[in-house]
Amino acid sequence: MSEVVIKTEKLSKSFSIGGKQQHILKNLDLEIYKGDFTVIMGPSGAGKSTLLYALSGMDRASLGSIYYSGENITKYSDDKLAVFRRKHCGFVFQQIHLVENMSIMDNVISAGMLTGQKQKDLKDKAMALFEQVGIGEELTKKFPAQLSGGEAQRSAVVRALINDPDVIFADEPTGALNSAGVNAVLDVLTKVNQKGQSIVMVTHDVKSARRGNRILYISDGGIVGECHPGAYVSEDQNRHEVIRQFLEKQGW
């Protein structure tokens, strides 16, 4: 068994809607292993995004604890949590969320500068990443509002990778992409995963899910199923079927 990066204990999250408490995550126990490409699936509204926000320290749990490399981050102060995020977590949002008043390049660079990387080095690193996801230099000078949905989503992936985070959280990073785009993004994620960075990805798409070596199924605020299709090999035809069957069993 490999090393645990993130561990939750009785993680609960509830929102009050119109004065009524709605429990989205209920006493959820989960371990994320170092170097894994973990895929989270489940019906819409199941709490997948909510879980991702909690795991990455972007939102606080209502109850329970989250440990990162053995350290309880639920006890962290707000600032400590921010510093934790910038060093250890990269995040690709479901709604993309680039900063609107900065160019794509500056969006990436400003994230990089947070960890104290040199501007000069950052530019080269960013350009290399942009190239991998298929974004040319001209596009990087544009503002988020001036990009297509797919271009913006790929840029958001670059931003999540710029600091070489230990864990990359990706909330449907391929939602807005055509198949070429999907492959480019997934290839990049697979590549960094192979270099040792852990990945936690939410997706609705079986094709994307194939990249994972561990698939969790979440429903009604808890993990209800788990599947281990083994490490990703691109020609593995059987893999698709394994996952499909797993999902079918979950009532997908």
Add this chain to the structure above:
Amino acid sequence: MGNLWKLIKANARKDRGQLALFFMILTLAGLLLHVALIVSDYGNVYDRRAEKKNLADAVLYGIYDNDEIQDSLKAQGKIHSYWMEKMILPGTVTVSVPSHRTGKKIDDFAFFENHQSDYVKTLDFIERSDAADGRKIYVNLYTARNLGISVGDGMKIDSEYFGTYEFTVAGIYEDLILGNSFSYYSVLVEPECYEELKETCGQLAAEKNMYFERDFIGCFLNGEEMSNAEWERLGMLNNGLFGGWADRESFKAGYVSVVNILAAFMAAFAVIIILVTVTTIAFTIRNNIDKDVRNLGALRAVGFTTRQLRRAIMAEFTLIAFGATLAGIGISLATYPILERTYIQEQTGMRWERGLQASHVLLLLAFVLGSVVLITFLSTRKIKTLSPATALRFGLSSNSFRKNYLPLVETKGDLNGLLALKSCFQAKSQNLTVFFAMLLVSFVTTFAAQLFYNTQVDVTRFQHLIQGDVPDAHVYFEGRDQEELSEIREKLFEIPGVKQVYGLGSTSGHVEEEAASILYSDSCKDVYCGLYQGTMAMEDNEAVVAGSLAEKLGVTIGDEIEICYGEEKEKYLITGLQQAVYGMGMRIYLTDGGARRLGIPAEFSYFRIRLDKPSAAEVDRVLEQARKVLGEKCTEVENYYRYQRSMDNMPVMAVSFIVLLLVLLSCVIAALVIGLIIKNVFVKREKEFGIKKALGFTSSQLRIQLALSLALIVFASAVLGGVLGYSLTNPLITIIFWGYGIKKAELFVNGVVAVIAACAVVLFTALITYFAARKMKKVSAYELIRE
């Protein structure tokens, strides 16, 4: 319609924090405007009441020969009728009432008889309780409010010649001729009492050759105007023995001139506040549109027309403005009676016409709603060209992001600083509106601070502006001839600490058709006359005239004018122009020699004194010395320095008080506007901050970025607002008092005060920013993004 209403409700729910602030700002503005309207309406109220009461067109007063005056009145074809009344002016009296235990010295006191006469019929009783025991007295409203008298109080009147009378106040009435600050503390006494007083008058006339009873005559014109000279001829009959005249306009001025000053101040503040509010509305709407552009795009996509969207926004703000204006009117109706009872009646001697004036409400609503509709219409123009596709994809903001300022790849520097500068450059149109709104706010604050200084810290200049010459002390004496006068002056001069000793007297005369006060002094160089151009009159053929009088006469410095006093006429050379609110800017200053040329006696019964280093205690010390060195000759002294700064100093203190209220009100509004602006800026950027926080910026880094990106604009607007406030205070005051003959106001404008005010604005903005941004710390990144 139903759809539109849903949209308005949805918008309102989303903007409720903003709208609440707006509501407050507009309520305050509406309150102020409504009070300004009420206060500026006293002139009309006076006219209406004067018509209803059939008030005389002019009054004459003096000691007349009955046959002569009646013949002259009948001979004057322009007068169709008149009434005659008697009054007793007892000279200086000391009035003791419960609220003034020590007794108050009053020079201009008048007794009238409470009987059925045409004059008494014009009096309107406000309160009356004839069941009172003892000797009854009825006082006019001005007297009642200024002495703090209520019905049922005891009132003791001490007079050197008439002895002591004790009364019970049995009623308070409104007197539209003799019940204001320019006229008398007039009272009505019962016929028996009046008889008694009259008997004393007869004795005094026979024994001491002193005359206390006067004729008081009200004249009605048959429609044709009478010239000042014609009035003066009538008023001065019987050699002008204590005689004079006043027309309706001049006694009306006694009732309304102070409230008009207040109204002018309120209107000035109200206009500035409306400007601030309207700018803030424009800013908020533009900001909201930017922020909600995707929402708007979505609504367009499902089929709303741009017109519907615009209407929804316009309706939202117009409804708020409507509600706020009504609330402002409501609050002013509820609170004005308190202000009226405690401050305004003291100035006007008149009652306010209670209740709501439809014309005011309509005017106010038309004005406020008109400006809100216009400004919302203009600021929603952006939506007109909004195509759903563009809005959804790019947002309106894409237009303003043509250039990426300070690209991080090429610009060296601290990350927080760079990001702050970037967003500062990137949001140009927002910055412009923030700048403009903050500019107005800091201007109002500075202006208010300067007025605060002039009315609360050092009132000298303000007093000068309103009253003209203001000494530190008065020393009254006996002895009238030149030799005695110079001896007294010498002695006063020798007291250490005394800087100036001078006499200043006044009488009335006219130039061409313009009535004017003639002031004369034996030491013109010491008189503060509000000279704003030229030099003081030093020779006996020189004169300084009020700027507005000079304008009316079409003369200026270097010209010659012919001044008339009674039948006398003399020519004088104008050497300077002066200004002061009192006397409506109709004044002439002469030397005492110059006054004598016209046959004015130019005698002084008191000297005015100014000290090197005045303070209340220093004046006391000097006055004590003065009593010592003058001995018997000194009949009385007055510490005018202390008086100037006391609440008795009407109307300066009343104006000061109102100005203080206005200053506080503008500070509250400034604070609300700053709050609203910062809230808007923050709300608009909340998502950006959320994303940045998610990426790992700490909340303090984000706060620094927010503060820095605003700092430049806030600083620039505070500095410019401070400079404008500093340099425009006097011009603005000049405009406020223009109608009173002020051509160039010279209040203190204090650099330090301006700096303090500007700093206060910056500090307050920083504070508000800090609190608005506290949310960044309290709320998780996820929640910030979601908002």
